[in-house]
Amino acid sequence: MIVDRIRWRRLEDQRVDELQEGRLLRTKAGSRALCFVRLAGRLHALADQCPHQGKPLSGGWCEDGWVVCPWHRFHFDPATGKARNGVCANAEVFPLERRKDGWYVGFPYTTLRFLGIDWW
Numbered sequence: 001m002i003v004d005r006i007r008w009r010r011l012e013d014q015r016v017d018e019l020q021e022g023r024l025l026r027t028k029a030g031s032r033a034l035c036f037v038r039l040a041g042r043l044h045a046l047a048d049q050c051p052h053q054g055k056p057l058s059g060g061w062c063e064d065g066w067v068v069c070p071w072h073r074f075h076f077d078p079a080t081g082k083a084r085n086g087v088c089a090n091a092e093v094f095p096l097e098r099r100k101d102g103w104y105v106g107f108p109y110t111t112l113r114f115l116g117i118d119w120w
């Protein structure tokens, strides 16, 4: 059976804890570049790649609760990744968990589960 899973990676970058409201931060989890933002006290993680033309979102800014891409100024909801007014595809967002030893980012993947084993 095909099942959806999440692979959790601990963030090594401690600057995430000090991220100020409305600011963007580029960091990595494994090989993935991520754009972190704190809005209304809540931390969000987006792929640091705009779905429009692949430019880094972390070079942008926050405006009225949206993350704004600096290249063509498309707006994305940091919680859902949804593009405002459907102007392009949605940004990729990742679940976050605060654990005793730091922040963890979840990377969804699909696998084949057979005989109690995930095969990829």
Ligand code: FES
Pocket: 050, 051, 052, 053, 054, 055, 069, 070, 071, 072, 073, 074
């Ligand atoms: S590359 Fe982000 S809006 Fe065009």
